[in-house]
Amino acid sequence: MSEDKVAERARVRFTPARLPEEPDEIESYRPLSGLAVVATLLGLASPLALFAPFLWVLPLGGLLASLGALRAIGSMVPPMLGRKGALAGLALSLIFGVAGPVDWACYRWQIRREATRFAMQWFDFLRASEPHKAFQLRLAAETRSPLDDSLWQVYYEGSDLRQMLEEFLRDKAVRTLMALGQKATIRYFDTEAQEGGREADIVEQSYAVTYPGPEGPTTFFVSLRMERSQPRDSDRAFWRVINHRGGIRPRALGGSGEEW
Incomplete structure (x- = not known):
């Protein structure tokens, strides 16, 4: 066997394996926003505002917690988890924060009639x-x-x-x-x-x-x-x-x- 063929087989046999390339950036850990959790829970509880005026504090608290959570999430790099929950809490709090007083006013008007x-x-x-x-x-x-x-x-x-x-x-x-x-x-x-x-x-x-x-x-x-x-x-x-x-x-x- 010629020396050229032996050298060629040696190159094939001992060619080092190519390792997978490492990603340029490793994704950072994103914590969950505690305020977003609170906003979601208060939003889910906000329908109770239809039953008594003192329960109007629930959608009010949900509104404040949602705005605070969205502000905190947007200020972090990378942003924290919980944006969708905060938005859901904000929507529920707005809906029932308005519906509660309107329902109460309509009920009082009906009673007066x-x-x-x-x-x-x-x-x-x-x-x-x-x-x-x-x-x-x-x-x-x-x-x-x-x-x-x-x-x-x-x-x-x-x-x-x-x-x-x-x-x-x-x-x-x-x-x-x-x-x-x-x-x-x-x-x-x-x-x-x-x-x-x-x-x-x-x-x-x-x-x-x-x-x-x-x-x-x-x-x-x-x-x-x-x-x-x-x-x-x-x-x-x-x-x-x-x-x-x-x-x-x-x-x-x-x-x-x-x-x-």
């Missing part, structure tokens, strides 16, 4: 000289009698209801409204106060009563404090008049809030 309709029924009974029906609206729903032609029978002589009705009829505002009858015009004036709880909603409203006087139209105000409750075993809500007061000066006209 219901209270106004109920109050007008009370006034209408008195203007129609039906105090026995107006008095029934002061009773709890479970003790209230049907408002039909047989209602007078529950006010039999000597009964507790009869005594309470007679006391009700001694009230000056009641007597005045009955005396004015259809000559009186009743208008909603203002909601003096409104509060809600787990068991019931309380609404205080003032109404303007206008009637033709000797020197022209004359107006006085009547306040009604009403309660809305809904039994747990019922899908209906019930209203009742807790108290009323005539001749008051509404808060909007500088009156005190201590009429009750």
